Amino acid sequence: MSINSFGHLFRLTTWGESHGPAIGCVVDGCPPGLELDDTWVQRFLDLRRPGTSKNVSPRQEPDRVQILSGVYEGRTTGTPIAMTIENVDARSADYPIDAPYRPGHADFAYDAKYGLRDPRGGGRASARETAMRVAGGAVARLVIPEVEIASAVVEIGGDADESRWEAILDEARAAGDSLGAIVECIATGVPSGWGAPVYAKLDAKLAGACMGINAAKGVEIGDGFGAARLKGSENADAMRSDGRFESNHAGGISGGISTGQAIVVRVAFKPTSSIRVPVPSIDASGREMDAVTKGRHDPCVGIRGGPVVEAMVALVLADQKLLHRGQCG
Ligand SMILES: Cc1cc2nc3c(=O)[nH]c(=O)nc-3n(C[C@H](O)[C@H](O)[C@H](O)COP(=O)(O)O)c2cc1C
């Protein structure tokens, strides 16, 4: 993965700010001849977009994608695929330049690094950018038709019992607070052999890609941290002569290479940092004041995290498939 894009051979670069006129991406390295149109990409964007329920950001963005290049008569041409989405419901007045830094958001760290503050909300740091990851992920899926990728929220606010989620979300929203969540993503159909033993370890690539999602604070492959609490005899995935593994503690990857089992990735999303509960902070001049965030925010970002995790997994797998093919045929 380079500093400027996701991926080696199949690469995604995104551009745009949350409150700018548009966001967009360029997908490089997509093989020619794959069937691709707006409808395919839109299907995945619709699963991520805000404004669809009381449990997500109320910002009304239809997220209509337009493919500008790299496709001719419904098929990829092998040239860069550029896609854009117009921002239609930005509201920069919610983010005055003299407002205190939102603890947990990127405001302070961006200012510390670049010496400037985008007066248009989270700007580049807003997860609005993840729409383009989802668009890129939709193209990546075409490169790996043998792979099925699905995700689900498995925990909200530390509670794995789905029947209680609506109530705890209502409570947090009413209090102007937010909740964390865990998303599990499973990729089936990945053959054995994708990845590499040292520099392009599949587990490291997946962890890096998923950890790079806004608000991701932990990534587990297979049993993850749980594996550290098992004995070797409990953690070993016994093998049989018919090619079966009797368990999948490894999460489908060993030695950095896929084993042919399902690849299991879990991502921990922190609670949204833009909340109405006052949090002590400072402004750009160092003056202490409480941060109380206005704007349209997700009460639990993990709820919209699933499509983004799936996209990152698809991008990594497409890249690793092409790398494997390049080396091993
Ligand atoms: C789908 C999605 C939606 C998000 N929505 C919000 C939001 O409405 N408000 C907010 O403060 N953070 C939101 N975030 C998280 C911020 O973008 C993130 O916390 C911020 O960029 C700082 O990065 P970090 O949390 O990775 O350190 C969202 C993240 C994702 C993945």
Ligand SMILES: C=C(O[C@@H]1CC(C(=O)O)=C[C@@H](OP(=O)(O)O)[C@H]1O)C(=O)O
């Ligand atoms: C707009 C989207 O989500 C946004 C993600 C986000 C953040 O800080 O990450 C903050 C809110 O918006 P803004 O960028 O205006 O502050 C969310 O509404 C989107 O996902 O399309």
